[in-house]
Amino acid sequence: MRIAVYGQKFYEKNIPYLNQFIGYVYSHSIEVHIEKSFFHVLSSFEEFKNLNFPVFSHYKELKTKNFSLMFTFGGDGTILSAITFIRDSGIPIVGVNTGNLGFLATFNKDVFIKKIDQIFNKKFHIIPRSLLSLKTSIMDHKKFFNFALNEIVILRKEMVSMITIDAYINNEFLTSYWADGLIISTPTGSTGYSLSCGGPIISPENKNFVLTPVSPHNLFSRPLIISDHQKIYLKVHSRVKSYSLSMDTRLISLNQENELYIQKAPFYIYILQEEKNTYYKTLREKLLWGMDQRN
Incomplete structure (x- = not known):
């Protein structure tokens, strides 16, 4: 299996989650390609100085190499930037929410690793989004x-x-x-x-x-x-x-x-979503629907 990894910023507090992710892909012989700018961001941390993954810098590289998934580390803005690489390739996005709101990045970083087997086996819903x-x-x-x-x-x-x-x-x-x-x-x-x-x-x-x-x-x-x-x-x-x-x-x-x-647009972007994290559940949690200070 071949996957892509994309991000923009990265903070020290998120190092344990990415370390576990890297350990998993190594142990399961999954081929990982990291977006070039994000690779340089990660390399600035001591823990990732010895990363030895190939990089990509153009959407054509994803379209021609048969990627199974793209993992984004950040928030919804990271996913919006990631689609400039994905375009009409049909590669599903796994949004790992290391940011704040996260309507699209539905996998919280705290539970992401626990679900990783199911993610790679595509046991979750793949939701098409129009553009x-x-x-x-x-x-x-x-x-x-x-x-x-x-x-x-x-x-x-x-x-x-x-x-x-x-x-x-x-x-x-x-x-x-x-x-x-x-x-x-x-x-x-x-x-x-x-x-x-x-x-x-x-x-x-x-x-x-x-x-x-x-x-x-x-x-x-x-x-x-x-x-x-x-x-x-x-x-x-x-x-x-x-x-x-x-x-x-x-x-x-x-x-x-x-x-x-x-x-x-003549194509869709596909988002991997955990079954229990429905759109309406996300609305309740992110927009605080039903929350009352009196309770």
């Missing part, structure tokens, strides 16, 4: 990963004035948003930025997207849920030449002449 795909009228995407697992966000830039975003659904005019920006979110991303701007929570099995305005200037401008089979066209008007566009953790600047075409 957003972006095309623009001007920008060349060859050097930019133009898919988002959580959301695509358009925001004003270099000014305090609002921007105007003309929105069309399947070529039919929807509305003009007068706002600081607009969030187009997947069900996965509905618990993120969209939620903080008043958007609804959508369970992952739903085939929807949600459009959530950021600080709209009219009271009747509300989040809108649409089918993920529909195509979205956006045109931005601003007092300055450019606006900001983010896709998950990646941020770029676009000229306002650049029109946006958004639709469902």
Whole structure:
């Protein structure tokens, strides 16, 4: 079996968990490839100076070498960065939560090692998550990963004035948003930025997207849920030449002449999830649903 390992930051308190993981893969003759930058992070710790694993630095290396799993060590942001390597390869992600919130990184570091046999035998659910795909009228995407697992966000830039975003659904005019920006979110991303701007929570099995305005200037401008089979066209008007566009953790600047075409991506990202850690259980634990200070 061949697996990939990815992370961004690493803290000394997590060394015992990774040490146990490394001991397990060694003893079971599992071939491990570590993302190059994360390998250098780990090598800065005395305990991992003698690591002798091959590294990868490009998504094509994962796609052509038949990997069975990717383990991510961090939080949800780490998984969002990891998908730029996974892309359409279909490699399931095992998210080991060494961070704080963890809607996607569902395996807590404290119980991760106890479940490792079941993980490698894929005894858990593999949950497909839909993505957003972006095309623009001007920008060349060859050097930019133009898919988002959580959301695509358009925001004003270099000014305090609002921007105007003309929105069309399947070529039919929807509305003009007068706002600081607009969030187009997947069900996965509905618990993120969209939620903080008043958007609804959508369970992952739903085939929807949600459009959530950021600080709209009219009271009747509300989040809108649409089918993920529909195509979205956006045109931005601003007092300055450019606006900001983010896709998950990646941020770029676009000229306002650049029109946006958004639709469902032609592939899924697959997340390994423990059976008892259902989506609703995660909501209760992470968002403290049902918690009352009086109890």
